[in-house]
Amino acid sequence: MTINSMDEKLLLQQIAEGSEKAFAVLVEQKWNNIYWQAITYVKSSSQAQDIVQDVFLKVWQKRKDLPQVERFDSYLFIMARNHIISALRKKTVLPLSDDALEVEEKNYLPDRALSQKTLAELIARAVDLLPQQQRTAYLLSRDQGLSHEEIASNMKVSKEAVKKHICRALNFLRSYISVHSEITTILSMFYIIMS
Structure with a gap:
């Protein structure tokens, strides 16, 4: 089942109320998008999976804010980008500037x-x-x-x-x-x- 915009708002509301079932649906639908975004930069399947897990953990921790999110795909993309930057900073000797992966929500x-x-x-x-x-x-x-x-x-x-x-x-x-x-x-x- 894919999520359309009406269903997505309802799904985000259910997650905000603590529904683990709704959260599982969201994870199933969005996992691959974040994984491919991560692996493009970190070049490691296991590290990309760790990033995806961290992103979804953060989504769950911030679930009460989800109903106010207007464009969830952009929200998720930016959250993933921040985790990727963090992973790349840990991997490199020289600090990586935010400009390296800077993507504004409007440009996604x-x-x-x-x-x-x-x-x-x-x-x-x-x-x-x-x-x-x-x-x-x-x-x-x-x-x-x-x-x-x-x-x-x-x-x-x-x-x-x-x-x-x-x-x-x-x-x-x-x-x-x-x-x-x-x-x-x-x-x-x-x-x-x-x-």
Whole structure:
């Protein structure tokens, strides 16, 4: 079941009153949007899932404010963006400015979420096409955040081999995305036009 705007207001009211069933419906409907938004930036499935859980925990904690929210998708998008910025700050040595992911509520469009989801799917397909060693090195680096030394130890290869595997993987991913992004853009535009 999808949520239309009338149902969404009722759902938010029920959540504000403490309905766990209504909250479960909301989570089911909105989970993927936040997940794809998060994974686009953090590049780690487990970290993206943690962000989604944190966002929904915050929604539940602030549930009494939900009936006053005019545009819930934008509200959720901005809340997710703030959690992503926080996760990226923890991951980087240099502080990340709010400008890096700054998106005003008025600038959020549903097709942007679609393009983020499409890009994440495109990357996932490209990763699946990588040779085994390159895929393993790439995933250990991006999904688990391991250093080159840790990856070398894990894969039982030299640090130089790890660098080559990751470099080749990134080059392939860039090429694959550039070739397929035009097709994806056309398909995305078609989807938007037809929906």
